[in-house]
Amino acid sequence: MEKINLAIADDHKIFRQGLKAILLDCDHLNLVAEASNGKELLGLLKEKTPDVVLIDIKMPEMDGMQATAAIRHTYPGIRVLALSMHNEDKYIVDMMRAGANGYLLKNAEPEEIISAISTVHEKGFYFNEHLSVTLVKQLLGQNSSGTGEAPDAELNEREIEVLKLICQEMTNVEIADKLFLSVRTVEGYRTRLFEKIGSKNIVGLVIYAAKKGIIEL
Incomplete structure (x- = not known):
């Protein structure tokens, strides 16, 4: 199976650690970058080029919407999968308008997270049934x-x-x-x-x- 290179951007360290534990269990997923906000992520992308970025919406310094728009402009080939605790339509619409390829709730089961990554990488989009x-x-x-x-x-x-x-x-x-x-x-x-x-x-x-x-x- 083809390796999928990933980057994570989330200001909650505990959530990042939990997400990394899930990803490291999958042989076809390879974490290449980790950031605590959008600004830090964009700096890392100058050196690393992941296939998929998992990005939180609410972050300090530069939030997920701003970072997603910047990624879409500078790195159009990178798939962006939004991660959020919010399932309101407004947040989903704003992230999609910013250029995200998919939207996933943080309380999703590990199987759904892995499936979402593979789907957004292969198909170019992923949404759960809430959308x-x-x-x-x-x-x-x-x-x-x-x-x-x-x-x-x-x-x-x-x-x-x-x-x-x-x-x-x-x-x-x-x-x-x-x-x-x-x-x-x-x-x-x-x-x-x-x-x-x-x-x-x-x-x-x-x-x-x-x-x-x-x-x-």
């Missing part, structure tokens, strides 16, 4: 930078039809009624969409559909 479809549409409509390129996927006509309805936040039952299909058939289409697009949640499907012009924002 609603409506919010994603808002983000992509106002500033699509930082979400990465949409992966290529060969979808047939019916899959595209189901994808459009998913993006309208319709349930499997509602989609089944609209298309005169069984719920189980719709569930099958939904599963194949996740597999083909390479997404683990609806947010990823919406981003793909928006990037490919399947839905209009």
Whole structure:
């Protein structure tokens, strides 16, 4: 498995230590830089070039939003994964507008943190289910930078039809009624969409559909 080089920026030393313990347990993750604020992180990036940066939003001297914007401008190839205790839409939107590739809550399980790092490195974006479809549409409509390129996927006509309805936040039952299909058939289409697009949640499907012009924002 390809090694993923990481940098961490968080002003809470105890949290950094805990996060490092999680990362060191994974052979494919390699920590190359550690900072206590955004200013320190930018200084380290002049010498180290990580693939993914895990960055806290609230930090002294230079916060995560300012640092993310600077990274996006100077190091466009680096993926930025925001870490925060806040799950309010405002914080998520602000970080996405700054150019973050994903948003993860600090109380996430170790498995989700590892998965988020791998996903944001491979796909260019990662969001948990808290980030609603409506919010994603808002983000992509106002500033699509930082979400990465949409992966290529060969979808047939019916899959595209189901994808459009998913993006309208319709349930499997509602989609089944609209298309005169069984719920189980719709569930099958939904599963194949996740597999083909390479997404683990609806947010990823919406981003793909928006990037490919399947839905209009």
